[in-house]
Amino acid sequence: MSSAAPTAVRETLRFETLADKLLLRNGNYLYRIPYRDRQAVLKVYYGSRSFWRYVTGTCGNLLFAGQTSFMPKARRRTELDCIALWRAHGFRVFDVYDVEVIAPGVPLGGYAVYEYVPGRRFADLLPDPAVPEEEKRALYRRFLGEWHRRHELALRTCDPRLIHENGDLKHVMLWQDELVWFDFEMCFRSRRRMMEFVAREILAYLKSLGKVLGPERFASYLEETVRHYPARELLEYTHTYIARNPNPLRRAGRWLDYRVKSRPKKPFSKHNVARRLRQLLDR
Numbered sequence: 189m190s191s192a193a194p195t196a197v198r199e200t201l202r203f204e205t206l207a208d209k210l211l212l213r214n215g216n217y218l219y220r221i222p223y224r225d226r227q228a229v230l231k232v233y234y235g236s237r238s239f240w241r242y243v244t245g246t247c248g249n250l251l252f253a254g255q256t257s258f259m260p261k262a263r264r265r266t267e268l269d270c271i272a273l274w275r276a277h278g279f280r281v282f283d284v285y286d287v288e289v290i291a292p293g294v295p296l297g298g299y300a301v302y303e304y305v306p307g308r309r310f311a312d313l314l315p316d317p318a319v320p321e322e323e324k325r326a327l328y329r330r331f332l333g334e335w336h337r338r339h340e341l342a343l344r345t346c347d348p349r350l351i352h353e354n355g356d357l358k359h360v361m362l363w364q365d366e367l368v369w370f371d372f373e374m375c376f377r378s379r380r381r382m383m384e385f386v387a388r389e390i391l392a393y394l395k396s397l398g399k400v401l402g403p404e405r406f407a408s409y410l411e412e413t414v415r416h417y418p419a420r421e422l423l424e425y426t427h428t429y430i431a432r433n434p435n436p437l438r439r440a441g442r443w444l445d446y447r448v449k450s451r452p453k454k455p456f457s458k459h460n461v462a463r464r465l466r467q468l469l470d471r
Contacts, residue, residue, distance in 0.1 A: 203291035227304040233260035234298045263373040270372035280366045307363025311400045332417045348376035351385040355392035387429035391458040398456030414468045427466040
């Protein structure tokens with residue numbers, strides 16, 4: 189009778205304290221820790237928000253925003269799921285290390301250990317005057333190509349997890365000539381609103397682009413977007429999403445929002461970015 193194969197022992201990392209390893213506190217706690225012959229990032233999904241904030245955020249996400257839960261363990265689960273999916277489709281994301289961490293303040297099932305990637309975020313790279321403009325334009329065109337491939341894939345497979353819920357130039361970086369995408373704690377849930385989600389992500393990234401470049405350079409990069417993003421119909425739909433949404437309640441809400449609040453009137457609000465994009469497309 190053959191004996192069963194031995195079960196692999198999961199690697200364990202122990203730390204007396206993490207206070208000297210804090211990398212960032214941004215709603216989560218991120219620590220830079222040693223791992224084998226390299227560094228890694230320990231991400232703790234608990235700790236810097238109140239329980240009430242988790243509950244209200246989850247209610248808002250599930251009832252109104254069509255997004256996944258805001259609770260710590262759910263955000264961890266969603267992030268790991270999205271990382272695996274994006275990687276399976278050929279997008280560069282952080283590696284995930286299957287290790288156990290024992291340290292003060294690190295709850296069971298409330299953390300993950302990721303590859304440490306010291307790349308440059310697009311939000312820092314594109315406005316940097318030390319980087320030649322030609323280089324930045326070429327990099328932005330690469331971004332547009334990958335961006336479109338993912339949008340097309342999301343629509344073809346009808347998978348909302350392929351839409352970047354927190355789309356922002358702070359969440360894509362250049363590292364060793366690869367575009368690395370990150371921050372997947374929440375995602376959209378409905379398969380029936382895919383065009384809306386793509387439009388929302390496009391506007392979120394372009395809004396972020398305006399903020400980091402300023403008015404003059406943004407105009408030029410918006411033209412670059414129209415010239416090099418391959419799917420004109422997806423760019424066109426951003427204006428439909430904002431101004432002529434098929435859902436009458438959302439359409440009325442945005443109309444009221446624009447007339448009552450000051451935020452939608454800001455130069456790089458989603459309303460104004462959609463309007464400017466439409467004007468360029470109409471040329």
